[in-house]
Amino acid sequence: MRPVSERAEVRYAAAGELAEALHGADVLFVYDFTSTAVPGAWPAADRLRWVHVGATGVDAVMFDELVDSDVVVTNTRGMFDGPIAEYVLAQILNFAKDLPESWRLQQRHEWRHRESERLSGATVLVVGTGSIGRAIARMLRGAGMDVRGLGRRGCADDPDFGTIGTDLHAELPAADYVVAVAPLTPQTRHLFDGRAFAAMKPHARFVNVGRGELVVTDDLVAALRNGSIAGAALDVVDPEPLPPGHALWDLPNVQLTPHNSGDVIGWRGDLIATFAENFRKWIDGRPLDNVVDKRLGYVPS
Numbered sequence: 343m344r345p346v347s348e349r350a351e352v353r354y355a356a357a358g359e360l361a362e363a364l365h366g367a368d369v370l371f372v373y374d375f376t377s378t379a380v381p382g383a384w385p386a387a388d389r390l391r392w393v394h395v396g397a398t399g400v401d402a403v404m405f406d407e408l409v410d411s412d413v414v415v416t417n418t419r420g421m422f423d424g425p426i427a428e429y430v431l432a433q434i435l436n437f438a439k440d441l442p443e444s445w446r447l448q449q450r451h452e453w454r455h456r457e458s459e460r461l462s463g464a465t466v467l468v469v470g471t472g473s474i475g476r477a478i479a480r481m482l483r484g485a486g487m488d489v490r491g492l493g494r495r496g497c498a499d500d501p502d503f504g505t506i507g508t509d510l511h512a513e514l515p516a517a518d519y520v521v522a523v524a525p526l527t528p529q530t531r532h533l534f535d536g537r538a539f540a541a542m543k544p545h546a547r548f549v550n551v552g553r554g555e556l557v558v559t560d561d562l563v564a565a566l567r568n569g570s571i572a573g574a575a576l577d578v579v580d581p582e583p584l585p586p587g588h589a590l591w592d593l594p595n596v597q598l599t600p601h602n603s604g605d606v607i608g609w610r611g612d613l614i615a616t617f618a619e620n621f622r623k624w625i626d627g628r629p630l631d632n633v634v635d636k637r638l639g640y641v642p643s
Contacts, residue, residue: 398474465489575599
């Protein structure tokens with residue numbers, strides 16, 4: 343096979359230059375998955391046949407004109423599964439062993455014996471049963487936790503989740519931890535609202551590694567303040583980035599990270615390598631990996 347570089351013209355464009363770069367282009371690699379530039383530049387996409395998004399979530403490019411077109415959309419499904427699963431386990435351990443309080447006591451040079459919670463036997467509801475959700479389920483099961491899933495289709499004997507339910511509000515009352523990893527679609531936007539948080543146990547913790555818009559942020563803040571839930575670990579928020587002065591910064595039962603749960607050392611190179619491998623398939627006319635169902639908004643399992 344001849345090197346790709348002998349057959350392809352590569353253009354690099356910032357957001358403001360995208361329309362000019364799209365004219366005559368066959369392929370668009372959206373390296374910055376948070377960019378909102380694609381819809382505005384879309385009229386210039388006169389030859390576009392394929393869009394690859396450098397993330398698992400593709401909500402930023404699911405606008406009507408692209409969805410209704412013949413342009414194929416792919417994502418980077420699979421690359422972030424393990425790191426995000428590790429992050430979720432770390433945050434659950436953080437809550438169960440109350441490591442932030444240990445750090446605060448150390449800073450005050452205070453030696454105070456405390457007890458911690460047991461992970462083994464605790465119940466976790468993973469909302470989202472794609473590849474990341476499955477990696478989370480396997481890792482938490484390995485830690486001795488009782489894991490259930492929530493998805494579009496129920497299952498009584500799933501190899502990773504055991505049981506997959508379909509009714510969020512029926513599943514929430516049994517969970518000690520709730521992990522949100524669902525893709526952002528019209529059906530999942532604001533899935534976690536005041537009613538959902540009220541259905542959770544008062545000692546339950548909420549972990550969001552999906553999208554901030556899965557949550558009604560004001561309802562989450564209210565639930566954390568009034569004791570409807572015991573805590574939250576948030577790698578994604580709405581709005582994002584979180585503005586200075588927002589209530590989530592200072593709530594003592596909140597752990598915040600800046601949307602980096604999957605970004606382990608070397609991830610940028612892996613992101614480009616994943617696209618390059620798919621690009622070779624496209625050049626050769628082979629089927630592409632991770633083709634998104636544009637009506638669903640994700641790669642079907």
